[in-house]
Amino acid sequence: MDSVKIGLAGAGTVGGGVCRVLNRNQEQISARAGARIEVKYVTCRHPENRSDLVPLVGSLGIDWHEIVEDPEIAIAVEAMGGIEPARSFILAAIDAGKHVVTANKALLAQHGDEIFDAAAKKGVIVAFEASVAGGIPIIKAMRESLVANRIQSVVGIINGTSNFILTSMRKEKISFAEALSKAQKLGYAEADPSFDIDGIDAAHKISILSSIAFGGPISFDKAYIEGIRDLQNVDIEFADQLGYRVKLLGITKRRGTGIELRVHPTLVPERRLLAHVGGVTNAVEVKGDAVGSTLYYGPGAGSEPTASAMIADIVDVVRMIGVSSNHQVPVLGYKRKIENVDVLPMGETVCSYYLRIGVTDSPGTLADVSRVFADMGISIESLIQKEAVAGQGSTSIVLMTHTAWEAAVQEAIRRIEALDCVTGKIVLLRKEELN
Numbered sequence: 001m002d003s004v005k006i007g008l009a010g011a012g013t014v015g016g017g018v019c020r021v022l023n024r025n026q027e028q029i030s031a032r033a034g035a036r037i038e039v040k041y042v043t044c045r046h047p048e049n050r051s052d053l054v055p056l057v058g059s060l061g062i063d064w065h066e067i068v069e070d071p072e073i074a075i076a077v078e079a080m081g082g083i084e085p086a087r088s089f090i091l092a093a094i095d096a097g098k099h100v101v102t103a104n105k106a107l108l109a110q111h112g113d114e115i116f117d118a119a120a121k122k123g124v125i126v127a128f129e130a131s132v133a134g135g136i137p138i139i140k141a142m143r144e145s146l147v148a149n150r151i152q153s154v155v156g157i158i159n160g161t162s163n164f165i166l167t168s169m170r171k172e173k174i175s176f177a178e179a180l181s182k183a184q185k186l187g188y189a190e191a192d193p194s195f196d197i198d199g200i201d202a203a204h205k206i207s208i209l210s211s212i213a214f215g216g217p218i219s220f221d222k223a224y225i226e227g228i229r230d231l232q233n234v235d236i237e238f239a240d241q242l243g244y245r246v247k248l249l250g251i252t253k254r255r256g257t258g259i260e261l262r263v264h265p266t267l268v269p270e271r272r273l274l275a276h277v278g279g280v281t282n283a284v285e286v287k288g289d290a291v292g293s294t295l296y297y298g299p300g301a302g303s304e305p306t307a308s309a310m311i312a313d314i315v316d317v318v319r320m321i322g323v324s325s326n327h328q329v330p331v332l333g334y335k336r337k338i339e340n341v342d343v344l345p346m347g348e349t350v351c352s353y354y355l356r357i358g359v360t361d362s363p364g365t366l367a368d369v370s371r372v373f374a375d376m377g378i379s380i381e382s383l384i385q386k387e388a389v390a391g392q393g394s395t396s397i398v399l400m401t402h403t404a405w406e407a408a409v410q411e412a413i414r415r416i417e418a419l420d421c422v423t424g425k426i427v428l429l430r431k432e433e434l435n
């Protein structure tokens with residue numbers, strides 16, 4: 001059996017997992033790939049601390065240039081994370097005629113155009129299954145298995161860390177900080193965890209999926225992004241009482257001649273499958289005109305689940321070595337715009353809303369608030385007015401709206417916050433019906 005040599009830059013949670021799984025399942029993987037896959041060279045910042053990897057790989061070093069300059073290495077695997085030097089490593093590897101496998105969604109969301117362009121010119125593959133939803137084969141499903149469809153929407157829980165935090169806060173009643181620290185210890189979080197809790201990582205991922213679904217370049221810069229950092233327990237509890245779970249969702253869907261692209265904490269009806277996806281697990285619902293609604297579920301982060309996706313890419317590349325780039329699966333709908341759809345401004349999206357309004361406990365308050373909604377043409381689906389705590393003189397109105405334009409809801413909030421009877425900022429969460 002022939003052998004294919006790979007060079008791996010980055011040997012942390014993900015890179016370490018790639019070495020372990022490749023070594024453990026070497027025989028099966030090689031038989032399936034039709035070639036023996038050998039990790040010739042691994043680079044990381046502190047090879048002196050990675051004696052565990054020594055028996056698993058050819059050699060360990062610090063300088064990724066060695067991978068790029070080694071003509072024996074056919075596939076450069078990037079698991080360093082961040083923008084630099086990951087971008088330089090990938091571009092140099094492409095320039096040297098190597099195929100690339102990466103888990104780096106931040107890099108692809110921001111520099112994907114440059115990287116895929118360079119790869120197309122060189123006729124090499126850039127594979128990125130691990131970049132979205134960890135071990136779930138969502139990229140493969142969307143690029144290959146759903147190719148017959150006009151995609152209508154992609155909606156998912158695509159950040160394991162924030163889902164882990166939300167689940168722990170709700171079930172174990174532990175604090176946000178404690179849940180985040182647990183997720184970091186388990187290797188789920190990004191090097192900068194604000195990417196996870198501020199929705200940026202989910203936005204990187206949904207931008208990649210949106211580009212695959214609808215064609216055109218990756219539009220991360222046009223995504224609306226809101227994370228879970230400011231989410232309060234009281235809203236998780238109200239949502240529960242109303243029959244919803246709060247999930248951080250990545251959403252991209254057709255609306256008229258455009259597409260919505262957004263990430264925010266979302267109320268998901270309890271009866272939907274996505275409401276019950278807990279911990280680090282991810283789930284993505286893809287709707288196509290031919291297939292209908294499909295759901296992909298599995299571990300969205302962690303060492304070996306992510307390694308599983310990277311090794312699948314490595315095997316795919318091994319099978320394609322020598323095949324002309326015209327016969328390879330195209331990267332995205334990329335550049336050859338499949339359809340002429342642009343990302344809509346957030347004001348032009350349509351949702352139903354949960355609003356919690358702090359008000360003084362005085363006559364006419366509810367009428368004043370309701371009048372603003374009526375004036376803006378927003379209809380209220382349900383409303384709870386909490387009883388005032390004795391002696392405090394203030395209370396909350398919690399309401400759900402029917403679908404409305406985001407711009408109209410924002411204007412209503414501006415007007416309501418200006419009323420004398422309203423105390424403080426209104427809390428807004430969006431709702432998604434799903435299947």
Ligand SMILES: NC(=O)C1=CN([C@@H]2O[C@H](COP(=O)(O)OP(=O)(O)OC[C@H]3O[C@@H](n4cnc5c(N)ncnc54)[C@H](O)[C@@H]3O)[C@@H](O)[C@H]2O)C=CC1
Binds near residue numbers: 011043079082
């Ligand atoms: N941890 C996870 O569950 C998942 C991570 N990813 C992505 O995989 C990539 C790697 O993530 P982790 O393994 O979690 O990170 P990590 O921090 O555990 O590992 C990073 C590795 O890269 C090396 N490295 C970083 N910067 C370097 C530099 N400038 N020069 C040389 N070596 C450098 C470090 O020494 C370390 O070995 C990131 O792009 C991340 O977004 C993707 C899916 C899941």
Ligand SMILES: N[C@@H](CC=O)C(=O)O
Binds near residue numbers: 159302
């Ligand atoms: N930090 C990410 C890792 C996987 O992409 C997450 O929590 O989902």
Ligand code: NA
Binds near residue numbers: 129130136137309
């Ligand atoms: Na994946």
